[in-house]
Amino acid sequence: MTALAEGVAGAGSVEPPAPVRPVRRRGGWRVAVLVVLGLYFAIPLAASTWFTVRDRGAGGFTAEHYAGIPGAEGFAAAFGRSLALGALTVGLALLLMVPTIVLVELRLPRLRTTVELLTLMPLVVPPIALVVGVRSVLAWAPEHFYGTPVAEAMFALQEPALPWILVLVYVVLALPFVYRALDAGVRGADLRTLTEAARNLGASWPRVLVSVVLPVLRTSVLNASFLAFALVLGEYTVAAILGFETFPTWIVRISGSQPQLSVAVSVLSLVVTWGLLLLISALDRRRRIEETS
Amino acid sequence: MTTVPTTTSHGPTGAAAADLRSRPGTPVRLEGLTRRYGPVVALDGLDLEIAGGELLALLGPSGCGKTTALRAIAGFDRPDSGRVLLDDRDITGVPASKRDMGMVFQAYSLFPNLTVAENVAFGLRVRRRARSERAGRAAELLELVGLADRGKRYPHQLSGGQQQRVALARALAVAPQVLLLDEPLSALDAQVRVQLREEIRRIQLELGITTVFVTHDQAEALSVADRVGVMRAGRLEQVASPDELYERPATAFVAEFVGTMNRVPAILTGGAVELLGTRRPVTGATPAGGPVVALVRPESLVVAADPAGRGRVVTRTFSGASTRVLVALPDGVEVRIDVASADSQLLTPGAPVGVTPADRPVLVAPAEPA
Incomplete structure (x- = not known):
C-alpha cells in the first residue's frame, strides 16, 4: 500500500521526476529485475484468478463465482457500507487537510515539518495499537458518562449500519497518504502568487479556496481521494476488531463457506481499484501533455 | 521630464509638478512605514508621496525593501507602524481584497484552469457583473494589450511575455485606482x-493611472518612470526624475547604482579636487579634505591617443554609435570611458592614451580604507 501510495502521490505534482522510459540497452539484469518483480505480483494474482474460474465439478472454466457476487448473502450491505465509509472518509479528510495545507503553505511555512511529522504518525503507530486504544475508550466512556450526551454520542458512533467511529479512525489512517498527495500538488503550483492575485482582484478567502486553490490542486485532490478510498475499501484490522461488517470483513467471513466466491470478489475489487488508478494517472498525464503542448 | 515634490527630505520642488497632479488618478502616500522580519528591517520609516497619474519606479538592490513597500500598498503585508493613504484616506487596515488596486506579479500568476478571457474577467466575476459586461470588458482590455485574438486560449498556451500582458489586462479590468507592478518583466528575455x-x-x-513599478533594473526604471525612488536598507536615498537622478545623484550610493560610474582616487583641497592632473570643482555632499574617490561617468572622461600618455587601453567594446574603452591607469585603477565610435580607431588594446575629466563639477565620496 505504501509503495502504491507514494507512486500515486507523486503523480499529483506538476513537475514530476522524469518518467522512467525503457531504454534499449543490453543490461540483462534490468530485464531480470523486471521479470522477478513481475512474477512476484503476477503469480499470486494468476493463481487467485485460476482458483475462481476453474470448474471443480465438471472441469474446464466457469464464471459462476463472479456471476454469484451480486446476489451473495450480505454482500450488498457490506459493500454499500464500505462505499459509504469511503465517501465519508474522503470528504472528512479533504475538509480537514486542504485548508490545513493551504494555511501552512501560505501563512505558517515554519509549521510544515511539524505537520508532515504529525501526518506520518499513523504509519509509525501500528493500526492494532490504535484500534486497541479506540476500543478501550469506547468500552470505558459510555459507562463513565452514563446518562449524559457523551454516552449517547459514543453509542451513536458505533451504530452498526453506519459506524462513524470507523470513519474517524480511517481519516487518521489516511492522513499520511492524503497529506503527501496534496503536498505534492501544493509544491508544484505557485499557490502564494495565485491566491494573492485572486485577493488583489477582490476575491474573499472562501472564494479563493473554491475558485483558485481547488482547481489548481484538482489532480492532487483526486489522488488523495483515491488513496483514502482504496484504503477504506481494503481495511480489515480495525473493522474486525471493533466488530463491524465491512467489505473486507465480509470477504473473510464468507471465505470459510464459499472460498471461490470470496477470492472472486477480491480479484474483482483489485481489478476495479487498479482500473481507477490507471484512469487517474491517464487523466493526469493527458493534462500534463496539454499543458506542455 | 517633470519633477514632483515629495516629502520634505526628498527631491526638489519643480514647477512642472502641477501638470502631473492635474492628471486624473489617485494619489498615494506612505507615512513612516516600518516593517521588520525578525532582526531584518525591511522598511525603516519610509515616507513617499506618489502623485495621481504618476508612474513612480522603486529601484534598488535585492533586499532594499522595495517589494515590501509595494506589498504594503497592496495590502499583502501589514506594516509594523506607519500609514498607507489612498487619496488621503487611511487604508492601512483595509484587507487586500477591498483595496481596489491592480497588481502584476513577478511570477506568472494567471489562473491555469481559466481561459485568457476568463482570467481577465475574474475581478468582474468576483464583483458580480453581468456576463455580457464581463465579456465586453475582457475583449476591450485584451485589445488594449494586443492579444484580442487569444481570449479562448489557456495560459500555458501563451509565451511568458503574453502571459504578463494578460496579467496586466486582468489587473486593469476592474478599473483600479492604482496599478502595482512587482518586477513584472524580470522573468522575460531582454527583447x-x-x-x-x-x-x-x-x-x-493612456489611462492616466497612478502606478508604482518595482524593479532592480535601473535601465527599466529610468526609461519608463516619471520619477524614480532609489531605495537602500528600507529607506529612500533619493526620489527624482530619471535625468536628475543620473546627472545629480544625491549620494554616492545612488551615483553608483544608477548608470555606470568610475571610481578614481583624487585629493580634495579647498572645495576642489585634484583629479588626473586637473582641478575640478566639487558638487553634492563633500567629505573632509584629503584623499577621496571621485565618481565620474564614462561620458565625463575624455580619452585621446597620446604616445606620452600614462594610460593603456585594455579592451574596446563597440556598441553602435558609441564605443566603450577600458583604460588602465597607473596605480592599478581601471576606468571605463565612452567615446564616439568614429573617434575610436586609434584606441586599440595596448595603445598609450591620456585621460582627462570633462570640464564639469565632480561628485566625490570618502576614500575607501586601504
Whole structure:
C-alpha cells in the first residue's frame, strides 16, 4: 500500500521526476529485475484468478463465482457500507487537510515539518495499537458518562449500519497518504502568487479556496481521494476488531463457506481499484501533455 | 521630464509638478512605514508621496525593501507602524481584497484552469457583473494589450511575455485606482522586456493611472518612470526624475547604482579636487579634505591617443554609435570611458592614451580604507 501510495502521490505534482522510459540497452539484469518483480505480483494474482474460474465439478472454466457476487448473502450491505465509509472518509479528510495545507503553505511555512511529522504518525503507530486504544475508550466512556450526551454520542458512533467511529479512525489512517498527495500538488503550483492575485482582484478567502486553490490542486485532490478510498475499501484490522461488517470483513467471513466466491470478489475489487488508478494517472498525464503542448 | 515634490527630505520642488497632479488618478502616500522580519528591517520609516497619474519606479538592490513597500500598498503585508493613504484616506487596515488596486506579479500568476478571457474577467466575476459586461470588458482590455485574438486560449498556451500582458489586462479590468507592478518583466528575455516596458508606459499614460513599478533594473526604471525612488536598507536615498537622478545623484550610493560610474582616487583641497592632473570643482555632499574617490561617468572622461600618455587601453567594446574603452591607469585603477565610435580607431588594446575629466563639477565620496 505504501509503495502504491507514494507512486500515486507523486503523480499529483506538476513537475514530476522524469518518467522512467525503457531504454534499449543490453543490461540483462534490468530485464531480470523486471521479470522477478513481475512474477512476484503476477503469480499470486494468476493463481487467485485460476482458483475462481476453474470448474471443480465438471472441469474446464466457469464464471459462476463472479456471476454469484451480486446476489451473495450480505454482500450488498457490506459493500454499500464500505462505499459509504469511503465517501465519508474522503470528504472528512479533504475538509480537514486542504485548508490545513493551504494555511501552512501560505501563512505558517515554519509549521510544515511539524505537520508532515504529525501526518506520518499513523504509519509509525501500528493500526492494532490504535484500534486497541479506540476500543478501550469506547468500552470505558459510555459507562463513565452514563446518562449524559457523551454516552449517547459514543453509542451513536458505533451504530452498526453506519459506524462513524470507523470513519474517524480511517481519516487518521489516511492522513499520511492524503497529506503527501496534496503536498505534492501544493509544491508544484505557485499557490502564494495565485491566491494573492485572486485577493488583489477582490476575491474573499472562501472564494479563493473554491475558485483558485481547488482547481489548481484538482489532480492532487483526486489522488488523495483515491488513496483514502482504496484504503477504506481494503481495511480489515480495525473493522474486525471493533466488530463491524465491512467489505473486507465480509470477504473473510464468507471465505470459510464459499472460498471461490470470496477470492472472486477480491480479484474483482483489485481489478476495479487498479482500473481507477490507471484512469487517474491517464487523466493526469493527458493534462500534463496539454499543458506542455 | 517633470519633477514632483515629495516629502520634505526628498527631491526638489519643480514647477512642472502641477501638470502631473492635474492628471486624473489617485494619489498615494506612505507615512513612516516600518516593517521588520525578525532582526531584518525591511522598511525603516519610509515616507513617499506618489502623485495621481504618476508612474513612480522603486529601484534598488535585492533586499532594499522595495517589494515590501509595494506589498504594503497592496495590502499583502501589514506594516509594523506607519500609514498607507489612498487619496488621503487611511487604508492601512483595509484587507487586500477591498483595496481596489491592480497588481502584476513577478511570477506568472494567471489562473491555469481559466481561459485568457476568463482570467481577465475574474475581478468582474468576483464583483458580480453581468456576463455580457464581463465579456465586453475582457475583449476591450485584451485589445488594449494586443492579444484580442487569444481570449479562448489557456495560459500555458501563451509565451511568458503574453502571459504578463494578460496579467496586466486582468489587473486593469476592474478599473483600479492604482496599478502595482512587482518586477513584472524580470522573468522575460531582454527583447520582450524592452518592448513590454514601453507598452506598459503607453497604457499607463493612456489611462492616466497612478502606478508604482518595482524593479532592480535601473535601465527599466529610468526609461519608463516619471520619477524614480532609489531605495537602500528600507529607506529612500533619493526620489527624482530619471535625468536628475543620473546627472545629480544625491549620494554616492545612488551615483553608483544608477548608470555606470568610475571610481578614481583624487585629493580634495579647498572645495576642489585634484583629479588626473586637473582641478575640478566639487558638487553634492563633500567629505573632509584629503584623499577621496571621485565618481565620474564614462561620458565625463575624455580619452585621446597620446604616445606620452600614462594610460593603456585594455579592451574596446563597440556598441553602435558609441564605443566603450577600458583604460588602465597607473596605480592599478581601471576606468571605463565612452567615446564616439568614429573617434575610436586609434584606441586599440595596448595603445598609450591620456585621460582627462570633462570640464564639469565632480561628485566625490570618502576614500575607501586601504
